[in-house]
Amino acid sequence: MAAVVIVGSVGAAAATRWLGSTEEDEGGATAAGLTAMFQDYGNTSGTWLGADRTASVPLAGGRTLWLFSDTFLGRPAANGARPAESGLINNSAIVQQDGKLGRFFYGGTATAPEALVPAAATDEFHWIGDAVAGAGDTVQVLANRYRRSGAGPLDHQLIGTVLAGFSTDALTPGPVRELPLGDRVSWGSEVMPDGGHTYVYGTEVAGKMKFAHLARVAGTDLGGAWEFWTGSAWSTTESESARLLSGVGTNYGVRRVGNQYVLVTHENNLIFSADFVAYTADNPAGPFTGPHYLFSAPEVGSGHIVYDADLHQDLSPDGRLLISYNVNNLDEAVTYADSSIYRPRFVEAAWPPAGPSGKAPAVPQGLTAAADGAGTASLSWQPVTGDDVTYRVWRRDVTGGQTHFVRLPGDGPGAATQFRTDFLTNDHEYEFAVTATTEGGESERSAVALMKATVPPPDAPSGVTVKAHSDDGRVTVRWNTVPFVQLFKVFHRDLTAGQEKPEPAGSYPGTSATVGPLVHGHDYEITVVAVGGGGDSKPSDGARVVPSVARPPAPGQPVAEARADGSVHLTWAGVAPGLSYQVFRRDLSTTNEVGPPGLAKDTRFDTGKLIHGHEYEFTVAAVNSGGVGEQSPPVRVRAEVAAPTDSPARLRVEARPPGVVALSWQSTGAKWYRIYRRDLTAGQTEFVKEEIPVEGTSSLVHNLANGHQYDFAVAAIGDGGEGPRSKPVRKRMPSSLPSGVTARSDEPGAVTVTWREPWTGINYRVQLRDATAGEDWRTDPFPASNGRFQTALLTSGHRYEFRLQSPDGDNSATAAVTVK
Template identity: 60%
Template sequence: MRWLLAVWLSVVLLGFGAAAPASTPPVSAGTSAADLTTMFQRFGDTSGNWLGADRTASVPLPDGRTLWLFSDTFLGRPDPDGARPRSAALIHNSAVVQSGDRLELVTGGSPGRPASLVSTDSDDEFHWIGDAAVRSDEVQVLVNRYRRTGPGPLDHALAGTELATLALPTFAAGRTRELPLGDKVSWGSEVMADGGYTYVYGTEAAGQMKFAHLARVRGTDLAGAWEFWTGKAWSSRVEQSSRLLSGVGTSYGVRRVGDRYVLVTHENNLMFSADFVAYTAAAPTGPFEGPHYLFSAPEAGAGHVVYDADLHLDLAQPGSLLVSYNVNDLDEAVAYSDASIYRPRFFSLAWPPRLSKKLPAPPAGVAALPDGAGTASVTWPAEGGLSYRVYRRDVTAGQTHFVRLPGEAANGTFRSEFLTNGNKYEFGVTAVDKRGESALSAVAPMTATVPPPPAPSLVQAEPDNAGKVTLRWAEVPFVQLFKINYRDLTAGSPRRPAGAYPGQSATVGPLRHGHEYEFTVVAVGGGGDSKPSAGVRAKVVVAPPPAPAMPSAQARPDGTVQLSWPAVAPGLGYRIYQRDATTGNADWGPPGLASTTQFRSRPLHHGREYEFVVAAVNDGGEGARSPVVRVRAELAPPGDAPTRLRAEPRGPAVELTWRSRATWHWVFRRDLTAGEQQFTREEVAVQGTEATLNNLVAGHEYELRVAAFNPGGVGPQTDPVRVKVSSALPTNLAVAATGPGSVRLTWRETRTDVLYRVQMRDATAGEQWRTDPYPVDGNKHDAFMLAAGHRYEFRLQVDDLTTGAVGVTVS
């Protein structure tokens, strides 16, 4: 029932009136009220993402579009029968951009998980939207931050006013800065540029009364220095801001029309009024005259509540006022049964009104007496041919203007209800005939005597299957507000408040499954609080939630799978099960957990198919599982080549190093000395970022590359690096005769890990080169049994390389 916060912030004092709506003259320009009402009804039914909202401020944009700003907004689409789904998400503020007859929702968060356009850092705080103005390439929006103080729909408190910005033309939310305005007035009821200043109207909630306040900034920048109207002058001190008039809503409209300033508001001096009224003044600061009764909302006759008002002169037809208002219902079941209730309505009427110069005289001899039961008896001498209207002003509460009371004023008698004990009231009466309404009669004062109300009776507690208990009780005369208290008998916890509720019912919860609770109800009337009702008990039942609809599954390049599914109901957790369909494993295994309607799996095996199901979980346990969704896991090849590839010769090998975020790599090489044109991949993959290449040809120059790979494929290769393998050929080869038929061959080694093959030939005999069958280790070799007098030549072979030849004649 969080939506009730918006209703009751604007509806703490309201009443039913009998004024009929004025007709709109036929004109050719502007937008009609009926067209705007239909536009938002159609958007709520067909958009698929916007179900309804309240506040309804409009901001004309430089490119011809209109920005509509809303506070509490329900998301999703209506059920086939037009009901609002219980699973519909609620965010605390949003925007809708209008271009012609096309509307587009703007929120924060992401498409899969939308959030408030202007968010807070705490779940215990939220922003309700105020009015806004365009400045340069951004929209400056005043937002009021509220803090939750308890579980009930009225348990909240103003925490301050902040300035948010929306970039144009994208409407991306920028930085939100707190303004030094305190927590007494919710600023931003209206933002009006006029005469070199931007005027900002606000609302102060004081008990059961609401008062308008006024501030201004020079120019158009709401981030500039603010001044506050004290009732006589402007002051830079916010604590000196004074009250302009009573009876305004949280949102109301103020605009200059001709030579007068017109303030339009829902009639907030009475509880649950159907009326919208206007006040006029010669200056933005007032004093304001009125009220002028404009329109009586028909939705109140159906049992709904109406609240808030906004002026839309930029969209109005010439010579008329165009006003929006909001509708809701205090019965949660009714509000959810019809999604069309919680959407803005519009009315228009000709302005200024035409007044007759010949009006009946006001009645004389009006008297008001308390009857001791929280009511007042108002009497006057009645005349034939006239009807009468009764007005009242609560002097003690600071009410600045008289308000018309609902009901028939016949035969010169009237009963005024819902008074507050000890408050001083003033009553006046007007006479009405076909020419119009007279001025107000002389005022009749009275001090109310109101006893505390009786304790509510016939209290019933009806648990549902979702962990909530709905309490209902008999009507208590002259009482509109009730406090609920409860205690958990199963857990043995002490009694605690469950919040304050209007009407004759309240829904408390969710509570703990299987626990028994006791509830009491206290009536809050003009004479104070009643005694608690007799306790009533209920055992809470939480049925496991239904199965989610078919999830959607998307394979991601990192080998994970992204799942999303429609919400089953607010506040649920979810369990996500998976199994490998490729291997035929029938075991779903332990579930993953999610507190939202999205989940990302761990990395899976590339190319395998997996199955997923989702089950919602609440205090009653795990519900049925969703239909199975199947998806093939896909792992994209690495997208980047390794960097900083280095190659260093280390004897017969080459050491490679590189940088990479991947784990596995391939090394590619080609032998430039041998004239190879293509790179050849090494047979063994490398784990890590370094490798040693062996089996290279000494003295050859190579080009080397490295690429990362994973099960999805091989990524791009690095640029090649060149390296020359150290030569194993010795130097300083020499040969000398050592005796009859023998010689010694010596050399200087360049490496100590090499075996040499000695080649020789008898040059005198014209022999070809022949290789000694035994490799030689070291730096010398002796040859024997050579032919005396013959010249022999020698050389050394390493791999496929050969030294130059040296010769000696054998003795």
């Protein structure tokens, strides 16, 4: 269920045009037209089914950006109900142009939609505040970060504020950054550029009361330095921010209208009010006077709640306030039965309000207030002379920090001069006042009567019954009315699982609630606690129920996307909120068997790396406590691993004679690599690859020609092929030819040849010839090493020449000697 923030009072509307009005006003849109526009969009778009918050930002080109918080997706059923499979995202946007709502903007994909401003953790979410168009084609959006604190629609906790930047053309998201703000105030209830500053209003929740706060930045950049109003000056320290007034909603509207600043809010000084009120001030920081009662929302009479007022003066007709508000019901069964409930409503109120039509009656005198043991205040006052005089009662909770009197809801005392007011909080001090009304107008408020309330805890709810829905695991709980109680807490205890302590299922107004889903076939005990001004009641007697959960239907055919790393990304349309899914896989290229299913907590699933070139078939089944549903139609996809895109860097080469180099390089993340070489000395122009790839980032290359110059390169290898080669590195191999070759004859017919080897262990072949006899070179049959060779039986007096041939076939310098 979409979460809401609520509190308020009932009053009469003055000069207000309601939703059925179709008259046109020069200079603005009509409330009826805007309400109908969003109802039609929710019924026909197929994407945006309904949402709350409803902030508007004027954009260039006559466009309007509409921002929303919790947003349901899809289209209504034939009977107008919200389908159970409707997805929910926590924020979204629509751009209006030429009087029509256009594209719906959100994050993620069509098959796996996400919030436009995403959250970093699964138990967190962002609710949209307000926004301001920035320089160029940009808009800055403030969003409040919340963490879920329970199962109920009101169970959430503020943890911070973020700033998101978007382009205004495509709403392409920019960076989302956490602002250096605390968790006391939800900033962004209103963003109002005015003069050389942009003013940012926020809301502080303190017990049952909500208070307005004010900050500002120079210019229109919300990412700049913030200052906070302390009540008398501006400070750079947020903790010094002062309360402006009580009774605001989480979101409210502030605009400069004429020579005044007008603040419009749902009346939150009283709980579950139908009233919307205005306060006025001469500057953005107040002090604010009021309230001026604008209108009462009719939806409250149908058991719904209303909340979150906003002003849309850029769209407003002249002489009116154009106000939006949101509607919801804390019983999910109600909102799912009628998808039109959860859509914005628009109202126009004449501004400035009309004055009295005649002479107002005298101010009532002699007001007294006395507490009684039932938690009520008994008021009495002296009658005012005149015809058809009626009275209105006003109240201020001094202990709660209420800054302004609020008019009590309902019919009030009428013509009577006595009245009992309830819904007080124990040990709180209250101020009461009375006004007299006639056709001529309303008097000033009377002198204040003080009273400290004595409120006992309410009685435990009685008559608790619970009925299980036929197939979704939810149960509807009902109970009898408890006097002076507007809010109830519902608890469930899983007896089958042996749960000892009841678990909260949320807080609800009225006398019914739909909770769950609960576990199929488990025996539950349901209890209800009344929340009153004197605290919580004792739990009601328990009511037992066994929920029923039908197995979920099959999802539609998944969409499969082969990723470059060999994995497959699957998405599919959700069957219903809150379900998990099983993903089944068959390798059609091998055994064709279905392996164990993968598990997905939402409508996305990423496989691990699959076999390159194999074709796979996937199906998806939804899972709830009733079991695993039918599998979706299959989707087939071929796993493809892309060739590496990076070339190895930092290739190094070191010669290790004889005929060997050591190569090393920086890893690209691949496991295998291919080595390339070319012998420049031999005239090679193309690289020749080594047939056997190497594992790791180093290798030895053998069988190189000593003295030759080589280029070396390396490429990464993957299942999808070979990547680009590295930059080549050039290396000349050291020569294996000896130096200092000499020959001497120390004995008749014998010669000794000596040389210096470039490294040890080289075997040379000695070549010699009888130069005197004109012989050709001949090679001694035995290899020579260690720098020395001896031969005998040569012809004395003849001149002989000697040289050494290296293993590469190269010849050394020639040494000559005349044999003794």
